[in-house]
Amino acid sequence: MASPSLDLDALRERLLAGERAALARAITLAESKRPDHRALARDLIDTVLPQTGKAIRVGITGVPGVGKSTTIDALGSNLTAAGHKVAVLAVDPSSTRTGGSILGDKTRMARLALDPNAFIRPSPSSGTLGGVAAKTRETMLLCEAAGFDVILVETVGVGQSETAVADLTDFFLVLMLPGAGDELQGIKKGILELADMIAVNKADDGEAERRANAAASEYRAALHILTPASATWTPPVVTISGYHNLRLDALWEKVVDHRRRLTATGEIAQRRREQDVKWMWALVHERLHQRLVGTAEVRAKTAEAEAAVAGGAHSPAAGAALIAELIGL
Structure with missing residues (x-):
């Protein structure tokens, strides 16, 4: 356990050198409810802040069963194979009735859990979305200081957690199931307004792919009704298979294209300034x-x-x- 006598300078140097043990200890400080730990975490984050902000921050949501963890496992493995360092932060709105987690653990991301260039961390909220925003943002900054250049923030996809995650990230990816029909009727308008891209998952082959393409057409039509959040970017709708690792490279190319376009216009910088105020x-x-x-x-x-x-x-x-x-x- 950390103590007030912790050598913060040594921890900072180890963190900036990319030591996983130092990163884990720094995050534990940030998540602690003890005032002395919180003060140490604030001091640490203030000193490493100049080394943060360079990562691509992607929020990923979708209803339970849509295949978020499987997709993140495949996408993250593709990215580490391409030379990236990937941190996955799972925003976990802990059960307000029992206090237990309603998200599975990182065993559902079997490849990434063993990947030396990946880091997976749940971010429990203890029932408060404000806690999600504060703790996850601090964890994200610490991961960036440790050299991770892609941050994937997963939300369980229920309630208002999507808004909290959209306020943490540069790009918000919404995963959908094939067979739009009833699902389309149940989509909250607010989720579509948040989306920078919709990916219809489980477009595996044959009938599943046909249903996914039909759903994608429905989602495109729904998006056309809305005014895009950015004049620079029109949210695309794609079909993927996280399980079979199909078209995930094309999906990531769109994330990079979004980053390039909105960086050129200054929208990424403006979005992050607004997020800092919400963090406060x-x-x-x-x-x-x-x-x-x-x-x-x-x-x-x-x-x-x-x-x-x-x-x-x-x-x-x-x-x-x-x-x-x-x-x-």
């Missing part, structure tokens, strides 16, 4: 939350307020005012 507010919200759960006395009083509201003794507004008073708002 995520950290503010996290600190406010810590004020609410940080001491036994405050936890007891918030529990009393909850009980009073649940029992009808206080209105929700009165309960909120009481809790706000506890943290000086």
Whole structure:
């Protein structure tokens, strides 16, 4: 376990040299809830910040069962074979009921898990999306400082986690299943608005490929209804097979093309500046939350307020005012 006497200079040098053990320790500091660990992590990130920002950051989402992990395993292996260093960060909105993870672990990425040029790390949120944004962003920066030039951020594909991941990355890839029909009806407009590209997965062969092509046509039609987020880029729709590693090289070429075009116009830099502001507010919200759960006395009083509201003794507004008073708002 890290301690306040940790040699931060030595850790920084090891991190910048690409030592995996140093990267893992730095991420553990960033994810810790202990104030002294968090302070060390902030100091470390501030000192390595000039060495970050050069990686291609790609968010990947899709409903459970669409084949995200299989696709990431194949795509990441292609990239490491081409000379890249790939970090995979799995945004895990932990179960708010049991506290357990609802994402599988890195055993579903069998090749990447054994690849010396890959690094896989879950990023648990403990039920708070603000926590996702803050912890995952810090982990991403630490991976970049350690020399990883491709960051793939996977989200479980439920709730608002897609928005959180889109606010972390330069390119947002949405994986879809073949057979648009009912699936198309269930797509939230907001997901299409976030997408920089849609990839219909499991376009393996024969009937599956025919259904995937039909679905791709439906998704293209749906995208035409929307105003593109960038005047420089029209989101393409492609068909792939993560399992059979089909057309993933062409998919990556589009990611690189997007990067080249939006870098030339300054949109990538502008997007990252806006993301930094959102990061700041995520950290503010996290600190406010810590004020609410940080001491036994405050936890007891918030529990009393909850009980009073649940029992009808206080209105929700009165309960909120009481809790706000506890943290000086």
